[in-house]
Amino acid sequence: MLRFATAMIFFCSTCVIQGQSLNGTWRGKLTQGPGGCFPVYFIEMQVRVEGLKLYGSSYHFSDVTNFVKENFEGVYDAKSRSLTIQETGPTTFHVPADCIPCIKHYTLAFTQTKDSQNLAGDWGGRMMNSQVTCPPGRIVLTKEASSIFNEIKVDTGNLRLDFYDNAEIDGDTISVSVDKQMVVIHQRLAAKPIIVNIRIDFVNTEHEVIMIAENEGTIPPNTALLIVTAGDKRYRLFLSSDVDQKKVLVRFIYEKPK
Numbered sequence: 326m327l328r329f330a331t332a333m334i335f336f337c338s339t340c341v342i343q344g345q346s347l348n349g350t351w352r353g354k355l356t357q358g359p360g361g362c363f364p365v366y367f368i369e370m371q372v373r374v375e376g377l378k379l380y381g382s383s384y385h386f387s388d389v390t391n392f393v394k395e396n397f398e399g400v401y402d403a404k405s406r407s408l409t410i411q412e413t414g415p416t417t418f419h420v421p422a423d424c425i426p427c428i429k430h431y432t433l434a435f436t437q438t439k440d441s442q443n444l445a446g447d448w449g450g451r452m453m454n455s456q457v458t459c460p461p462g463r464i465v466l467t468k469e470a471s472s473i474f475n476e477i478k479v480d481t482g483n484l485r486l487d488f489y490d491n492a493e494i495d496g497d498t499i500s501v502s503v504d505k506q507m508v509v510i511h512q513r514l515a516a517k518p519i520i521v522n523i524r525i526d527f528v529n530t531e532h533e534v535i536m537i538a539e540n541e542g543t544i545p546p547n548t549a550l551l552i553v554t555a556g557d558k559r560y561r562l563f564l565s566s567d568v569d570q571k572k573v574l575v576r577f578i579y580e581k582p583k
Contacts, residue, residue: 346442347401347408347435348374351466352473355385355448358460362424363387367570368464369474370397377401383412384474385426389535389574392474393418393426401435408433408444415453425452427459433466442468471563475575480582481556482525486534487518491548491563498539499549504532511539514549523577530579536564538571551575 352369369384379399386392394417399410410431418426429450436443449461490497494515501509501521512519523532536549553560553575564573 346437346468347372347379350469350472351444352469353444353464353466355464356462358462361427361460361462362421368466369469369472370466371472371474374401377403379408379410382416383429388570389473389572391420393420394474395426395428399431406435407446408435412450425455427452429459431464433464471565473564473570473573475562475573476578477553477555477560477575478578478580479525479555479558480580481558482527482579483556484523484525484577485554486521486523487552487554488514488521488536489516489518489550489552490514491550491565497548500537500539502535502537518552525577525579527579532577532579534575534577536573536575538573549573 350369350371352367354365355368356365357363367386369386370381371383372379372381377400379397379401381397383395383397384392385395393415395412395415397410397412399408401408408431410433412428412430414428415426420426427450429448431446431448433444433446436445444464444466446464447461448464450459451457452459486501488499488501488509497514498511499509499514499519500507500511501519503521503523508521509519521534523534525532536551549564551562551564553562555577562575564575
C-alpha cells in the first residue's frame with residue numbers, strides 16, 4: 326500500500342512538472358496540404374494548464390497584421406506526454422478575402438531537451454461556418470519566452486506607452502504604428518523611454534499597436550520592455566523579435582467601467 330501511494334505521489338508530481346512546462350507561449354510553423362490558403366505559415370499558441378485540462382488562444386498568421394485568433398480547449402495525457410486540442414472557433418481575424426479560417430484540432434507530442442521544449446504533431450479541421458474539411462498538415466512548436474500577440478483590456482480613455490531597451494542598451498531601433506498610422510519611426514531604444522500616448526475611441530473600442538524591430542543592435546534579438554499606464558493600472562510587457570517575425574502586436578480593448 327505504501328509502495329502504491331509513493332507511486333501515485335511520483336506520478337502526480339510528474340503531472341505537475343509537465344503541466345508547468347506546458348504553460349506559456351509556443352510558436353512555430355504549420356504546414357497545410359494542397360488547396361489551403363498558405364502551404365506554410367506561422368502559429369502561436371498561448372497555453373494555460375489547469376490540472377490535465379488545457380485552455381488558451383491560438384494565432385494563425387503570415388505576419389501580425391494578417392492573422393486569425395481562435396480559442397481552444399484540450400487535455401494532456403501525462404503517460405504518453407501528448408496533447409489533444411480542439412479549437413472552438415475564431416474570435417478575431419484579419420485575412421485576405423479569399424482565405425477562410427479553419428477550425429482545427431491537434432494531436433501533439435511533448436518533448437524536452439537540454440536547450441528547448443517542443444510540441445509536434447498533426448492537425449485537421451473544418452472551414453468556418455461549414456462542414457467542409459480543411460486540407461490537413463503538420464505543426465511544430467517551440468516554447469518561447471514572450472508572445473508577439475498581446476491583448477490588454479482597459480477602462481480608461483487615455484493610455485501612455487513607454488518603450489525601453491529590455492536588456493543591455495546595444496543600439497536596438499524600432500518603429501511603432503497605432504491603428505496603421507506610424508507614430509514612431511526609426512528611434513533607438515535606451516534608458517530614457519520612447520513615449521506614445523493613445524486616446525481611446527469609445528465607439529471603435531479596439532486599438533492596435535504594432536512595434537516593428539528595425540534592427541537587432543549588437544546583441545540579438547531586438548528586445549523591448551513596454552510599460553503601459555492605463556489610469557491607475559500599469560502593465561509590463563516584454564517584447565522580442567526573432568528571425569521570422571520582426572513585428573509585435575499589442576491590442577487594447579476598451580471596456581466600460583462597471
